[in-house]
Amino acid sequence: MYISMSDRQGGRKSTVEESQGTPAPPFRLSPAILWLGVVSMATDISSESVAAVLPLYITGFLGLSVIAFGVIDGINQGASALVRIAAGWASDRAGRPKAVAMAGYCLSLVARIGFLFAGGFWSIAAVVTGDRIGKGIRTAPRDALITTAAQPEHLARHFGVHRLLDNIGAAAGPLIAFVILMLMPNGYGTVFVVSLAFAAIGVAALVLVVPDLRTGRPIRRQSRVKKARAVEPGVLREPALEARRRRIPAIRWSMFREPGLGRLLVASAVLGVLTVGDGFIYLVLQNKDQFAVQWFPLLYVGTNVVFLLLAVPMGRLADTWGKGKVFLAGHVALLACYFLAAAPAMGLTGTLGCLVLLGAFYAATDGVLSAFASQLTPQHKLATGIGAAQTVVALSRVLSSTLFGVLWFVVGASLAMVIVGCLLAVAVPASYFILRNARYQGTAA
Amino acid sequence: MSPETEAAPNRMRWVILLVVTGVVLAGTGLYAVMAFQRLQESSAALPSVIVTSGGGTLPDGQYLLFRNTAAGQGYGMAGTVPLADPTGARSLSTVPCDRVYSTGSGFMCLATERGMVTRFDAALLGGSYQRLQDWSLKGIPSRTRSSGDGSLVATTVFVTGHSYAAAGFSTDTVITHVGGGMAPDNLEDFALMVNGQQVTAADRNLWGVTFVPGEPDAFYATAASSGRLWLVRGSISRRTLTAVADGVECPSVSPDGTRVAFKTNVSSGLTPQWRVAVLDLATGTRVTLGEERNVDDQVEWLDDQTLLYGLPREGEPGDSDVWSLPAKAGGAPAVFLEHAWSPSVVR
Numbered sequence: 032m033y034i035s036m037s038d039r040q041g042g043r044k045s046t047v048e049e050s051q052g053t054p055a056p057p058f059r060l061s062p063a064i065l066w067l068g069v070v071s072m073a074t075d076i077s078s079e080s081v082a083a084v085l086p087l088y089i090t091g092f093l094g095l096s097v098i099a100f101g102v103i104d105g106i107n108q109g110a111s112a113l114v115r116i117a118a119g120w121a122s123d124r125a126g127r128p129k130a131v132a133m134a135g136y137c138l139s140l141v142a143r144i145g146f147l148f149a150g151g152f153w154s155i156a157a158v159v160t161g162d163r164i165g166k167g168i169r170t171a172p173r174d175a176l177i178t179t180a181a182q183p184e185h186l187a188r189h190f191g192v193h194r195l196l197d198n199i200g201a202a203a204g205p206l207i208a209f210v211i212l213m214l215m216p217n218g219y220g221t222v223f224v225v226s227l228a229f230a231a232i233g234v235a236a237l238v239l240v241v242p243d244l245r246t247g248r249p250i251r252r253q254s255r256v257k258k259a260r261a262v263e264p265g266v267l268r269e270p271a272l273e274a275r276r277r278r279i280p281a282i283r284w285s286m287f288r289e290p291g292l293g294r295l296l297v298a299s300a301v302l303g304v305l306t307v308g309d310g311f312i313y314l315v316l317q318n319k320d321q322f323a324v325q326w327f328p329l330l331y332v333g334t335n336v337v338f339l340l341l342a343v344p345m346g347r348l349a350d351t352w353g354k355g356k357v358f359l360a361g362h363v364a365l366l367a368c369y370f371l372a373a374a375p376a377m378g379l380t381g382t383l384g385c386l387v388l389l390g391a392f393y394a395a396t397d398g399v400l401s402a403f404a405s406q407l408t409p410q411h412k413l414a415t416g417i418g419a420a421q422t423v424v425a426l427s428r429v430l431s432s433t434l435f436g437v438l439w440f441v442v443g444a445s446l447a448m449v450i451v452g453c454l455l456a457v458a459v460p461a462s463y464f465i466l467r468n469a470r471y472q473g474t475a476a
Numbered sequence: 477m478s479p480e481t482e483a484a485p486n487r488m489r490w491v492i493l494l495v496v497t498g499v500v501l502a503g504t505g506l507y508a509v510m511a512f513q514r515l516q517e518s519s520a521a522l523p524s525v526i527v528t529s530g531g532g533t534l535p536d537g538q539y540l541l542f543r544n545t546a547a548g549q550g551y552g553m554a555g556t557v558p559l560a561d562p563t564g565a566r567s568l569s570t571v572p573c574d575r576v577y578s579t580g581s582g583f584m585c586l587a588t589e590r591g592m593v594t595r596f597d598a599a600l601l602g603g604s605y606q607r608l609q610d611w612s613l614k615g616i617p618s619r620t621r622s623s624g625d626g627s628l629v630a631t632t633v634f635v636t637g638h639s640y641a642a643a644g645f646s647t648d649t650v651i652t653h654v655g656g657g658m659a660p661d662n663l664e665d666f667a668l669m670v671n672g673q674q675v676t677a678a679d680r681n682l683w684g685v686t687f688v689p690g691e692p693d694a695f696y697a698t699a700a701s702s703g704r705l706w707l708v709r710g711s712i713s714r715r716t717l718t719a720v721a722d723g724v725e726c727p728s729v730s731p732d733g734t735r736v737a738f739k740t741n742v743s744s745g746l747t748p749q750w751r752v753a754v755l756d757l758a759t760g761t762r763v764t765l766g767e768e769r770n771v772d773d774q775v776e777w778l779d780d781q782t783l784l785y786g787l788p789r790e791g792e793p794g795d796s797d798v799w800s801l802p803a804k805a806g807g808a809p810a811v812f813l814e815h816a817w818s819p820s821v822v823r
Contacts, residue, residue, distance in 0.1 A: 084594075086616060086634070087588070087594065087616060090616050090618075090634060091574065091588065091616060092793055092794055093788070093793055095772075103746070150793065152747050153747075205593075206592060206593075209590070209591065209592055209593055209594050210592065211508070212590050212594060213590040213591055213592070214512060215511060215512055215515050216515075216552065216590060217515075217794050218511060218512075218515070220511065221507065221508050221511045221512075224504055224507050224508070225504055225508065228500045228501065228503070228504040231496075231500050232496070232497050232500055232501075235492075235493055235496040235497065235500075236493055236497075239489040239490075239492055239493040239496075240489055240490065240493055314635065314646075317614055317635075321612065324612045324613075324614050325595055325612045326593060326595070327593075327595075327614070327615075328593040328594060329593050332593075436679070439679070440677050440679040441677070
């Protein structure tokens with residue numbers, strides 16, 4: 032099995048199967064992925080509708096201060112990041128990603144019920160924490176399910192389909208919430224009930240129609256092994272595989288030393304530290320453009336719309352051109368977004384340009400990263416590998432927010448953007464060299 | 477693709493999912509319709525307080541301007557009540573405001589504009605509630621004040637990002653010159669001086685402007701940086717903010733100009749606990765007053781001896797009362813005006 036981002040086969044293909052020279056089978060969307068997408072869509076409507084109205088609810092309705100929520104959320108982001116890898120490991124250990132994902136979805140569902148009763152600072156903080164942790168738990172096993180259900184040749188495209196549906200929910204959630212508030216000025220209770228309903232529909236769809244795919248099952252493994260053998264006979268032998276399957280996978284450093292995944296984790300960490308949260312970018316835009324002030328919440332929706340429109344095309348591109356290349360190209364879009372945001376006032380054009388670039392960045396990196404990580408991870412450690420990549424990205428972004436906050440504090444917004452942009456301009460080519468040889472050979476255990 | 481992935485869920489499961497989705501959506505729809513009807517009924521219901529007619533213009537004489545939070549018609553609207561009889565009938569306008577403050581002949585109104593996206597704006601209204609001037613705000617309305625002659629108005633908003641913690645917390649405070657052609661002053665562009673040194677840190681947060689009576693160029697506000705808080709005295713012409721005291725938030729200058737009432741955080745924990753205190757500007761002595769509850773408001777002076785502030789009503793979210801408190805140690809708070817918020821005294 033050989034995966035590389037370099038143009039080894041006449042500059043056309045870079046995934047395992049394609050490098051064999053056999054034509055890729057036609058794309059066929061797996062119903063499991065479609066349903067996982069629907070589950071995510073319902074869940075995102077649920078979480079984003081609440082997230083959009085929470086500042087107003089806390090300050091305007093309950094009369095609480097928002098300052099402390101920032102602190103709580105910082106802690107949650109760190110906790111949620113760590114939970115990802117743990118949930119991935121638990122999923123691999125049990126071999127049942129659906130069960131672990133379900134636990135995550137159910138925790139968020141319980142948090143939604145909590146919103147109906149929460150009124151004080153600590154109860155809201157607890158509910159918000161439960162929701163975040165739930166999201167942390169479900170992400171890696173869900174992406175492992177997607178990987179297991181997808182055609183390997185069209186892995187990134189399948190992730191793209193999932194992210195498309197996911198982001199329809201993320202874009203629709205705030206709009207649904209604002210329409211409710213438009214009709215009912217203090218209708219926060221209704222927003223919470225609607226949010227709970229969509230969370231329940233998501234969990235019901237997951238329980239009832241998403242197949243309980245097992246990871247590391249022989250039946251699935253064999254097809255891969257045959258292909259792998261066809262490429263590099265002797266690299267991946269059946270007995271070795273059997274032995275590995277029986278052993279409980281543990282989180283070991285050796286895993287991250289696998290030629291492929293380790294490199295991806297390093298590159299993701301470097302790039303993640305230089306990925307400024309979109310909240311900061313929106314604030315910079317707001318300082319320059321009156322439109323961004325008036326339609327502030329639309330910036331977030333706009334970014335999500337671009338993300339969902341580009342998710343499938345970027346996935347297709349990643350399958351044909353190379354996942355690593357698309358992942359890096361996404362960061363080039365982010366880099367362009369920084370410089371555009373830092374440029375002297377460009378009015379509406381600058382704002383819209385930034386949103387398109389930011390949406391393209393997410394489309395090129397979010398699902399593609401999971402697809403890339405799963406491609407670099409042995410099947411029986413799939414969720415751990417995906418979880419590790421997501422943990423690295425999430426933790427490095429938390430670090431990035433802190434560092435960028437300090438930088439903003441010292442040199443001001445625009446210059447801070449330019450500095451991070453310049454560092455990113457160095458990090459992208461460096462990551463190219465790190466990722467150039469990223470591959471999974473199936474040798475390291 | 478393995479046969480496993482192909483295994484379609486059996487028909488029964490589809491039926492159950494369909495039924496569950498239908499029931500959940502129908503239940504939610506029903507809840508929403510009922511909530512909407514309840515709201516229609518309650519907003520069409522007669523106000524739960526006594527209201528006089530003649531809400532079309534601001535009254536003459538001394539009165540209190542406020543945001544009405546009494547359920548029923550007129551919830552959330554700017555209202556007035558004579559200072560001589562605050563428990564009597566109130567006069568309600570049809571102008572919804574989150575915060576109000578008198579400019580003398582008219583008033584400032586910070587409002588949440590609900591729509592496909594929620595926006596926030598500031599408006600200056602005249603004596604018959606006509607809109608004279610309005611502009612967009614960067615976030616959730618928090619404070620507004622006006623200079624005595626109404627030529628300057630200050631607004632503070634929370635900039636929270638799209639969610640509760642997208643980019644941490646910051647405030648945006650702007651002083652707007654009414655009528656004239658001068659551009660608004662964002663206090664972040666002013667030089668912040670602490671002990672003779674300029675603080676250039678970009679994490680400076682500024683909020684809670686109060687104008688000094690009789691001094692058109694001077695105001696006080698709160699400045700914060702790196703976890704420290706100062707009372708600053710500002711000069712509009714020199715574009716400076718000079719720290720004059722520590723730990724003072726949301727200052728409010730007394731009508732005689734000698735003291736500043738403010739809120740001060742007495743908690744070291746994550747959730748702030750604000751007490752009301754008064755600082756004598758000449759001597760620097762400060763007195764914490766006899767209000768034990770957590771007051772998150774910019775205090776208003778009823779007269780030189782009494783303060784007014786809003787407190788959320790226990791167990792009734794969305795409703796609040798205006799309380800009065802003697803501006804000296806040991807005074808006990810008393811309800812001044814029920815179902816009201818954002819008091820502004822018009823003398």
